[in-house]
Amino acid sequence: MAEGVQHFDVVVIGSGAGGGTVAHALAGTEARVLLLERGQMLPQEAENWDPAAVWQQQRYRPDETWLDRSGREFRPFVHYVVGGNTKFWGAVLYRLRADDFDPVEHADGVSPGWPIDYATLAPWYDRAEALYQVHGDPQDDPTEPDRGPYPYPPVQHEARIGRLVGRLREQGLHPSYLPLGLRDPGLPGGCILCSTCNSFPCRIRAKSDSDTMCVEPALEADNLTLWTGARAERLVTGADGRRVEAVDVDLGGERVRVHASTVVLAAGAVNSAALLLRSASDRHPDGLGNSSGLVGRNYMAHLSTMMEAFHPWEVNPTVFQKTVGINDFYRAGNGYDYPLGQIQSQGRAHGAIVQAVMPALPRWASNAWVARGVDWLALSEDLPRPSNRVLVQADGRIRVDYTPNNLRPHRMLVGEVARMMRRAGFWTVVRHSFKVQNTTHQCGTLVFGHDPGTSVLDPFCRSHDVENLFVVDASFFPSSAAVNPGLTIIAQALRVADHLKTNDLDLSAERAR
Ligand SMILES: Cc1cc2nc3c(=O)[nH]c(=O)nc-3n(C[C@H](O)[C@H](O)[C@H](O)COP(=O)(O)OP(=O)(O)OC[C@H]3O[C@@H](n4cnc5c(N)ncnc54)[C@H](O)[C@@H]3O)c2cc1C
Numbered sequence: 001m002a003e004g005v006q007h008f009d010v011v012v013i014g015s016g017a018g019g020g021t022v023a024h025a026l027a028g029t030e031a032r033v034l035l036l037e038r039g040q041m042l043p044q045e046a047e048n049w050d051p052a053a054v055w056q057q058q059r060y061r062p063d064e065t066w067l068d069r070s071g072r073e074f075r076p077f078v079h080y081v082v083g084g085n086t087k088f089w090g091a092v093l094y095r096l097r098a099d100d101f102d103p104v105e106h107a108d109g110v111s112p113g114w115p116i117d118y119a120t121l122a123p124w125y126d127r128a129e130a131l132y133q134v135h136g137d138p139q140d141d142p143t144e145p146d147r148g149p150y151p152y153p154p155v156q157h158e159a160r161i162g163r164l165v166g167r168l169r170e171q172g173l174h175p176s177y178l179p180l181g182l183r184d185p186g187l188p189g190g191c192i193l194c195s196t197c198n199s200f201p202c203r204i205r206a207k208s209d210s211d212t213m214c215v216e217p218a219l220e221a222d223n224l225t226l227w228t229g230a231r232a233e234r235l236v237t238g239a240d241g242r243r244v245e246a247v248d249v250d251l252g253g254e255r256v257r258v259h260a261s262t263v264v265l266a267a268g269a270v271n272s273a274a275l276l277l278r279s280a281s282d283r284h285p286d287g288l289g290n291s292s293g294l295v296g297r298n299y300m301a302h303l304s305t306m307m308e309a310f311h312p313w314e315v316n317p318t319v320f321q322k323t324v325g326i327n328d329f330y331r332a333g334n335g336y337d338y339p340l341g342q343i344q345s346q347g348r349a350h351g352a353i354v355q356a357v358m359p360a361l362p363r364w365a366s367n368a369w370v371a372r373g374v375d376w377l378a379l380s381e382d383l384p385r386p387s388n389r390v391l392v393q394a395d396g397r398i399r400v401d402y403t404p405n406n407l408r409p410h411r412m413l414v415g416e417v418a419r420m421m422r423r424a425g426f427w428t429v430v431r432h433s434f435k436v437q438n439t440t441h442q443c444g445t446l447v448f449g450h451d452p453g454t455s456v457l458d459p460f461c462r463s464h465d466v467e468n469l470f471v472v473d474a475s476f477f478p479s480s481a482a483v484n485p486g487l488t489i490i491a492q493a494l495r496v497a498d499h500l501k502t503n504d505l506d507l508s509a510e511r512a513r
């Protein structure tokens with residue numbers, strides 16, 4: 001496949017939320033685009049929806065370990081396939097709240113402002129929601145930023161959840177519909193609103209992931225080429241170090257050098273930082289694009305706790321449960337001096353998932369337990385710290401030195417969920433956190449900003465140091481906010497693609513070289 005093809009106008013590395021979206025935006029242009037994906041196409045098979053295969057056998061997780069700050073190995077919660085982590089996401093596609101773009105005072109310090117404001121990104125949020133078919137309703141959410149209607153109506157709560165929402169409203173809370181990226185939910189040929197969505201791939205390709213919504217349709221254009229099993233190993237610069245000239249790729253075990261006029265890196269916040277560190281050279285001794293010393297630093301991943309409200313006599317018949325968001329504690333107020341975070345209902349737990357966390361529990365007991373539970377996720381913002389960082393060891397292994405912060409407000413948020421559930425009639429609420437091993441919302445390792453001394457990328461995600469290098473995955477986040485990151489990655493990827501098309505893809509000049 002690689003033979004004879006050695007130069008592309010744009011090489012995009014990684015096909016997840018950022019990379020898949022950029023590839024889609026460049027499809028049909030005059031640019032010859034190569035999309036490199038280290039994984040393969042995910043097969044559509046019975047195991048897609050099998051909790052034991054996904055959670056216990058970890059069928060779709062790479063056989064790769066990273067090291068934590070103590071040097072202990074852990075298996076990161078990542079997926080190397082076409083579509084990346086979006087194949088497994090819950091497709092909860094929130095915009096950041098307008099004030100997330102400003103500095104915000106938190107219990108453990110100030111969450112920094114972004115170099116762009118909400119109004120700047122809003123037009124691309126509109127396009128991102130249309131592209132990923134987001135269903136929602138801005139009415140009931142007290143934190144929803146200024147916006148028009150969602151492109152698609154919200155997914156309605158099932159009966160049990162609808163009654164619970166009523167009980168939460170009686171407590172003075174403001175539960176709202178979760179914004180969800182699903183294709184034709186409940187309609188013939190569309191999403192069947194099943195119980196194996198979040199953390200599972202969709203067997204019928206009805207989830208709005210970047211493979212289904214972007215890569216597959218983009219491949220119909222003849223200017224896009226996809227290489228799977230193609231792991232970018234190193235970016236090679238010219239003699240002056242100002243431009244990337246080529247990408248060294250491990251293509252199924254064979255080393256291939258691909259020349260590129262523009263490189264768009266989107267390998268995920270940890271792998272993108274690692275790739276730049278591995279691309280050190282005489283001109284860039286501390287890693288490519290690292291004159292600020294910030295490549296790999298300020299790693300964030302959200303504080304998250306999975307919770308299950310339990311009632312021994314009430315079986316929960318809900319199938320698709322992920323429809324409710326509660327943002328009453330997103331900002332200071334409601335009795336708290338600082339923001340606590342975001343609450344959302346989760347996909348249904350399954351006995352096999354509980355057993356993956358508590359292997360000693362017999363299957364009948366875990367099945368009986370989850371049948372009587374309603375599942376929730378509490379998410380809080382963690383703050384950027386230079387000491388929380390991604391490193392590449394001398395032996396090439398990735399190490400994530402991460403000490404979580406802002407824990408107190410997260411504990412308070414978890415306490416609020418437990419209390420609101422008990423007030424709503426549940427007997428008890430169990431909780432579990434994967435802590436440092438939860439890399440699902442990784443971000444912040446290559447922050448964007450105006451000042452080359454305090455950021456790695458400019459506000460269009462171009463490297464301050466390397467003029468034809470862009471990064472469009474979650475690395476650019478200066479703060480993690482407390483809503484799910486996906487839609488913001490997609491919106492910024494669309495914005496960067498427009499910028500590229502206008503400012504960088506001078507194709508006639510490229511071809512004349
Ligand atoms: C179980 C789960 C549930 C989630 N739920 C939600 C949700 O409901 N809402 C939400 O907004 N977010 C959710 N997320 C997070 C969301 O999926 C990520 O924030 C998002 O996918 C990150 O996009 P990205 O472009 O940064 O990286 P990714 O989507 O991870 O894509 C990176 C891609 O790069 C590839 N790659 C890596 N290294 C290389 C290399 N060297 N060469 C070539 N290719 C490479 C990877 O294989 C992958 O395809 C969830 C994540 C998980 C795992």
Ligand code: SF4
Pocket residue numbers: 182183190191192193194195196197198200201202203204205206207208320
């Ligand atoms: S059918 Fe719908 S709910 Fe089920 S996995 Fe697919 S997108 Fe998710």
